Amino acid sequence: MTTTTKSVAPASAYKPDSEGRLLEVDDLYVEFHTAEGIAKAINGVSFDLRQGETLAILGESGSGKSVTAQAIMGILDMPPAVIPSGAIRYCGEDLLTMPEEQRRKARGPEISIIFQDALSSLNPTFPVGWQIGEMFRQHRGMNRSDAYAQAVRLMERVAIPAAKERVKSYPHQFSGGMRQRIMIAMAIALDPAVLIADEPTTALDVTVQAQIMALLAELQDERQMGLILITHDLGVVADVADRAAVMYAGRIVAKADIEDLYARPAHPYTRGLLESIPRLDQKGQTLAAIGGLPPNLTRIPPGCTFNPRCRMSQDICREQEPDLLPIAGQMSRCHFAEEVLNG
């Protein structure tokens, strides 16, 4: 069943930069100009990604995870979205200043994305094989029947049973897990160097979630892709991710290797997230939850953005926004990072 799929990709013109980075997001800002005002969705986000590495981006709904992903892909609707400053460098080249045609050609062969809801993200009126094969037809100039053959090969690779018979089926004729496999097949079709998985398992039930995560990990290992795994589910990433960045109100509030993040959280928000994971050995107890709601992005509070919900909040937290500073091999945006780490 497992077939090697490296052969179709021609040598890419892009090579990791001098420091071995595939992708570097540098002080990125994204705003949405709406009738209600300017929503500051992303406020100075920076991170990088190397070959074969998995970076998890964690956070609640509205924390800016998906907007970051869409900014990298260049699929934000602009307007209303505006990128006032920042850079997104792919192999050293800034995607934001790149001519649109060049950037388009990078979508798919260089960077690709898997969305959360495969049912609405696949076109309901075309067969799945046609939609996968379209990658080859658009980017490789392949004819229809060869593209279908490639689609079958990819569907086999992502373990869709009877791929040959099902290549002409429509998205609604598949189960949720199979549909997400089709999304994955489409995303990896042209052997991208960077794969962004935007909540790839949120719409699936738990057993299927594990299968999809295993498939992603396997594919990443096989192709040495840089993988950005966006999720709000801390349970999902523990086994797959190398590093994690925690986002809150459009900022990265903590960055750490995945073991450190779980073992010794250095930000109260991270700790809150970890405490809110249900655990078997705490059956019968009330589940800890972070009180309050994330801030309205059109009116972000002064000081630390997390302070209205933070148990450790002091006067300084309401007045001065902390910087993202290193602490014990991690990064934390908290005035009391040390106390959190030790307490």
Add this chain to the structure above:
Amino acid sequence: MGKYIVRRILQMIPVVLGATFIIFAMVFALPGDPTAGKCGDRPCSPEYVAAFREEHNLNDPLPVQYGKYLGKFVQGDLGTNYYGIPVKEDLAKRYTITGRLALMAIVFEIVIGILAGVLAGVRKGRFIDNLVTVSTLFVISIPVFVIGVLLQYQFGIKWGLVPATVPSLEAPTSSLILPAFVLGSISIAYVARLTRTNLVENLRADYVRTAVAKGLTKRRAVGVHTLRNSLIPVVTYIGADFGGLLGGAIVTERIFNIQGVGGYIWKGINSRDGVAVVSTVTVLVIVYLLVNLLVDLLYGVLDPRISHE
């Protein structure tokens, strides 16, 4: 699929029966005497009236009349009108022009309507969008006879670009261009608006975002992925409209002197010609139902989520 078609055709039977009975009863209830104008200025002789009423079963009670009529209809006999000409012959002649006119109007709806809708949809909020939105509203607000007479005067009489009227049933297709445009004008506007709205809505759909993320050209993402889904309701509208247009168009036919099906019914009603009216309407009902069935089948082809199994 075959089963579905058979079921749909069986469902048509009660519809056709119901529709024809209603029409039959209405014509029956119309005041006036079909023999009134038959004999010039003098009243007809009682012998003639009696023979006429006997021939057309006018002395029977309504259900009996209807039953006798239906018996002939199912054998393919649409009866003769009060002038003694078989309705079938009349209709066949008039359908040559009504059919051509309807087809041309549909072509206008498809070409102009969809094109305008697409241009407006992809340039939402820009000049072309405003132009299409305002001009279609304008067309929709004006009665069709005003548009018809205005265009007839401008193009047909003042500029002489096209014939102002359609001289005969065998008139060349070129003389039908203007009438077909007038006939389709309001639907062109509706098609443009429907296309625009659906396109704008679908452009926000997740699968269009996927298409862009796949690195497809904008032309492909809009032209292939968005348009296909946006046109599904438009096809339904155009199909239903085609069914309606095949029923003739009294106003447009009048303006351009077209001897079509619409005028035939009009004349039938005015002369209390029950057989002509009922037979024509029955044929129209059947045509409309068949066109609708075709549209539903086409719908299944366009949208694979709809299954006729």
